[in-house]
Amino acid sequence: MQVTETLNEGLKHEFKINVPASDLDAKAGAKLVDMKDKVRLNGFRPGKVPVAHLKKIYGRSVMAETIDQTIRDTNSQIFTDRGFRLAGEPKITMPTEEKEVEELLSGKTDLTYTVAIEIVPQIQLADFKSFSVEKPVVDVSDTDVDDAIKRIAEGSRPYSAKAEGAKAEKGDRVTISFKGSINGEPFEGGAGENIQVVIGTGQFIPGFEDELIGIGTGETKTLKVGFPKNYLNEKLAGQPAEFETTATLIEVPGEATIDDDFAKSLGLESLDKLKEAARERLSAEFTGASRQRVKRALLDKLDESHKFEAPPSLVAEEFTLMWNSIKAEMDSSNKTFADENTTEEAAKEEYQKIADRRVRLGLVLSEIGEKNKITVTEDEVGRAVIERARQMPGREKEVWDYYRSNAQALAQLRAPIYEDKVVDFILELATVTEKKVTKDELFRDEDAEKTAA
DSSP, X not given: OEEEEEEXXXXXXXXXXXXXXXXXXHHHHHHHHHHHTTOOOTTSOTTOOOHHHHHHHHHHHHHHHHHHHHHHHHHHHXXXXXXXOBSSOOEEEOOOSHHHHHHHHTTOSOEEEEEEEEBOOOOOOOOGGGOEEEEEEOOOOHHHHHHHHHHHHHHTOOEEEOOTTOBOOTTOEEEEEEEEXXXXXXXXXXXXXXXXXXXXXXXXXXXXXXXXXXXXXXXXEEEEEEOOXXXXXXXXXXXXXXXXXXXXXXXXXXXXXXXXXXXXHTTOSSHHHHHHHHHHHHHHHHHHHHHHHHHHHHHHHHHHHOOOOOOHHHHHHHHHHHHHHXXXXXXXXXXXXXXXXXXXXXXXXXXXXXXXXXXXXXXXXXXXXXXXXXXXXHHHHHHHHHHHHHTSTTOHHHHHHHHHTOHHHHHHHHHHHHHHHHHHHHHHHSEEEEEEOOHHHHHTTHHHHHHHO
């Protein structure tokens, strides 16, 4: 076998491999001999079929299997000998002309092919004991608790019917029945009876609730709206629709009294117990936000201390996923790049940098995990699945079956668990100092951080 490296540019390598026909013939012959005791053919006793006869019948298929196995074994040896970690699947180029293929399968010519790869660079990990990270800490105040309970009360406000002749306004709750159509034809899922909607809460597709403003009890109105371009149902996505809608009741929101009875309506013993529950929830929320800030700071440290060329194919793949998501979001909200005070070219450049950062950080975290034998257990993944199922009451079995039969979905659950375990490992080595901050300081620029992380 002869291996010649024909390309060595950064992370890209290409090899030309030649395997003599005699080597292929020997391997194929060994396979045929092995078949001799297993195959059953009419006219021959078990184990007595001549190898020459087997070659006549199965020679081409056995040679095809031999070539396939030889390519896999040879590539594996090439990559292992050179210590390569592949960034993606190798690209193999084989003879394609009919005559060449025929001679190869007949064992008359050498196997000659090329393999092009892109590799993951060697990563020199930093000394994590030298890292210093600041952890923002917020105490839950009585005002925070009171504000949280007020928000709960606003969502539990009582409603009473509006006076006769009154029209629906933003914030009112309207009970409606409707029939939807596209180009005059009804569509599946487009009808509803006695549906309650609070105008302005965004329960329905964009524009639907705004069209209800001004409708009166007993009045029928045709609402003309369009489904977003990224709507989950592809048949409806981007389609203009009409909904013949009748309002059967219009109600105005009242004020909820925050007392023990209000707490009991929420399943708690008293107002004090409600305050305790609100304080615990806020504490968990602040702790989670603090964790995200610490994680972001740590990722920034990793980014600064690990500068290397990321595999272009991985960066391109990450950029495509991000860009498609951004475009879909902008289409659904009818926004342009000008609305964001930028241009498409500038936005692409910025997201290209973010994609490069994400890929590099992913490789660094993976390297840290591998070198320190950090793994995610099946129990940890199972608990994540259970948590997802709890978020969808009544559909627990459906969620469980989905993850049990979908390896890619399980991998998506496993990835953030693995990342958090690696982050915790680094934090154990780093110097973490606490700093008291306000709630506003804790949540400042949170959305921007989520985008860049």
